[in-house]
Amino acid sequence: MCEQIVLDLTSIIANPNKEFAVSVQFAPEDSLVDYPQCGFDGKARFEGFACFVDSEVELYGKIKFALRGVCDRCCKPTSTEYVVPFDEVFYPSAEEFDDYVYEGSKLDATKAFYDAISLSLPISFLCKEDCKGLCPRCGKDRNEGDCQCNVPKNNYFSNIYTTK
Ligand SMILES: [Zn+2]
Numbered sequence: 001m002c003e004q005i006v007l008d009l010t011s012i013i014a015n016p017n018k019e020f021a022v023s024v025q026f027a028p029e030d031s032l033v034d035y036p037q038c039g040f041d042g043k044a045r046f047e048g049f050a051c052f053v054d055s056e057v058e059l060y061g062k063i064k065f066a067l068r069g070v071c072d073r074c075c076k077p078t079s080t081e082y083v084v085p086f087d088e089v090f091y092p093s094a095e096e097f098d099d100y101v102y103e104g105s106k107l108d109a110t111k112a113f114y115d116a117i118s119l120s121l122p123i124s125f126l127c128k129e130d131c132k133g134l135c136p137r138c139g140k141d142r143n144e145g146d147c148q149c150n151v152p153k154n155n156y157f158s159n160i161y162t163t164k
């Protein structure tokens with residue numbers, strides 16, 4: 001079951017053009033993540049502000065979460081943290097099919113947060129952005145240094161041509 005993230009707008013609507021700090025923790029569904037054997041490591045957290053302007057609610061800040069899984073390049077179990085910028089407007093009624101809406105004094109941010117998370121995830125799950133992965137020959141983790149089979153090509157050719 002998907003946990004609903006509902007914000008109470010009562011005091012926000014009563015004070016237009018005023019920024020209210022919003023901090024909300026939620027447990028996202030692992031189905032958001034397409035990587036094999038990968039899921040959320042603990043809860044996600046939104047931290048930011050809400051503001052009521054001209055009958056619209058602006059919600060902006062950052063979503064922080066971590067994913068736990070196996071690195072696609074070096075195959076190590078790892079937990080990687082992500083910070084996703086969030087900036088959306090919620091309307092009193094939907095004019096376009098993909099508009100986010102609020103109802104009365106309640107704003108359900110579940111879909112908006114989930115959209116922001118799923119759109120931000122990179123194509124592959126990595127322990128770090130510049131993970132060097134494993135040597136395809138000997139399997140050594142290249143993050144820990146070069147392996148023996150990593151002989152520069154120049155030497156290989158110069159050996160052939162200088163041998164008498
Ligand atoms: Zn890695």
Ligand SMILES: [Zn+2]
Nearest residue numbers: 135138147149
């Ligand atoms: Zn190697």
